[in-house]
Amino acid sequence: MGEFKVHQVRFFEYMPTGIRALAFHAQNEKMAVARMDGSVEICDCSDNFFQEKVIPGREQCGIEALSWVGDRLFSAGLNGEIAEYDLTNQKVKYTIDAYGGPIWTITGNKQGTHLAVGCEDGNVKLFEVNEDKIQFERNLNRQKGRIISLSWHPSGSKIAAGMMDMIQVFNVETGHSIHRMLVDRGLRTSRSEECVVWSVVYLSDGTIISGDSAGMVKMWDDCTGTLIKSHNVTKSDVLALSVSQNEDSLVAGTSEGFVVQFQFVSVVLEKDEKEWVRTRTFKNHTHDIRAVAEITTAVVSGGMDTQLVVRPLLDKVEVRSTASALRKILFPHRRLVSCAKKAGLMLFQYPSHLELWRLGESEGQAIPGSSLPIIKKPEKLLLLKVKGEEHIRCSIVSPCGEWIAYSTASSLRLYRLNCDNNNVSITKISKLPKVLSSANQLCFSPDSSHLFSASIESSVHMVSLNQLGCKYVATLKPKSGSKQAIHLLTASEDGKWLASANSDHEVQVYNLQKRKAHCTVPIYSSAVSAMAFHPTTNCLFMVHADQQMFEFSIEQKQYTDWSRSVQRNKLHHIWLKRDTPVTNVMFNPKNPSHVILHDMYMLCVIDKSLPLPENSTQFYNQLTLKSLPAEERKFYSHAFKICKTFREILCVEQMLDQSLVVVERPLMDITTQLPAPIKQKKFAT
């Protein structure tokens, strides 16, 4: 039924960057994740942690801390600048130099009026948050050491600062230091090395909790300025602390890769005296944990092993569902690979360069499951470096293989490619229409005659391409007037329709001949993770982050019958429990009822002509079907055919000769290139 020649590609050396900071926005349930290369991702915690917005970073620009103030996101880094992000357009709004040297931490007060930054020169600087910008207000009393961490008291009147060897408590109004609490240097490290207080948390009852480089979590009293209790958690550093909303649970992330939970419980049953007691340990990381955040029902942690781990707290989860399973987010939810179907070329997007490869060739036939001999090896045709310091936001190669386009946060570049067998030449199209300044997403029409660029306010610019260059044709604007950025664009095979999906969960369909909006798909609560037009029926097939799928007929402007039957029957529970989103949808030219999807771990062919599986039937039934005789197979087979032979799939694409390309990135290859973890003594080694 589905026999494909598959190119198994492992030469895309995708390397994710470590997570440096997390910031949780409680009302919207959004998690902001800052990475070491300066990029920020906004994940929707209620939508399976789908990465709904990605703000690319820059060279030589790391982020040290993130903070939400109301609905605004601020970050600070070692370059001494505070940046505010424009989340609607997914870029940096502006940066302000704090003039205090490298900034180690930034935190906003609960009232949303002020931002405090801790600087290398020992100053705690207060900035007033105005409507459009932030403005420097004053410095608190300057200290002699660097300020590593800060925490506001919920009332906003006091602020605790973690420094080298000590914790200082400041009175915000006067700027004076109220208490100076000295932290012990560790016993196992040399006495001459100072103890760094990596993280502090200030509770509303006046308790200050600190995590330091000696591996201790200490509880201090701010009335008397003395130590209440000290817990030895690890033999390396405690790098991050986070307290829950109602202040009864604290999580500490360590350098060894485990998260320790403390809970504020009464030691004796039914007595009111409560204490911070160490309860659980979660070991889900292999490398240092640089950031933890406790959200309402889970503990989210991220660190140098680049994975975002969501560990639900089972005592807070009421119903056992997909939400109560451990989730690890490793690969990005956006595509980094695009392919030129007619030319057999693949374009790989790295942060600051692009690579164009030609696929290898093989010959002969073989039985399914075996590999064919390669007669021509894949070769790297082009390495295109980005001019400037910004990272690439999106990139694409045209289906004919003659055009390459990429966009950073501030500019868009278009190149014309000439491949005559062995000679590859590339020319930059210098005169671009003025509207093409920066794109959130790019898409070529299937005949490579037009380029679509998703721009501000959910609008799409359409430009035509020919031998001479590029000419502006039209701008397609949505009827709803949404301002959010588009993250998915797809064009139909006949070149008549274009669909766009934005962060407001809107899917717009445009008529390219009339160059106007045609219809909108009814808004669904989950974001679209992949969508494509069927080549013959022009139905739009959409898969969402919560694993639901819909098929929408463009001509009739309503869901198709098959889509309705899927919603009635409800998808199989094993399909819904998958924890990675589908990132590409393709169709089989030989069989119009086939839909090919993939996520990080599996490749699936859905046969719409076969019945849908019931919840009670076996889902992964490929092997059992093979063992049955032919007549019985028809009785048991259902629409979902899953193939799990490939590991850690980054992308699956389809070529013109109906072969599939599977780009794999085995986790082992990523792990071996990560920075060194702490040596841990394992049993029997």
Add this chain to the structure above:
Amino acid sequence: MSELIQTQFESSEDELPEEVAFDESKSAALKSVKDALESDKREKLLLKEKRRKRQQLFQEQKRKKCLPEDVLEEFDTLPQKQSKASDNNKDDEETVNESEAEAISKSLQDSYSVMRLKDNSSARSLQQHASDFIQSRLYGPGTQRTTSKKT
């Protein structure tokens, strides 16, 4: 025994007291006064010498702080030239600036140097210092790290 005593007495009794001539004592007294005067003078001369040297040193330092004389002369003549064309002015100013820069660099001590604000190297070095700090705390000596391949 009595003879010994007698001789002693005799020696002290028999001899006449020494005669000291008036002239000799006078000359001795005068000489001592002269010596005192001379030593006084010498001291004064020495002090004067010291003061002179100190004064010279101060003058030298003061001279070092100021611009050399030829530049000062040019400054005096510069306001007179302002009425001329702007091109000429600029050239002069440039030459003045250049010579000024040279003069400053000649007069600066060894540990100082002239840098442009555009080069902005201080911010970079601070950032480097901070990232070195965190690198050394997390991955430097004292931490027990192993390679990723062993995990």
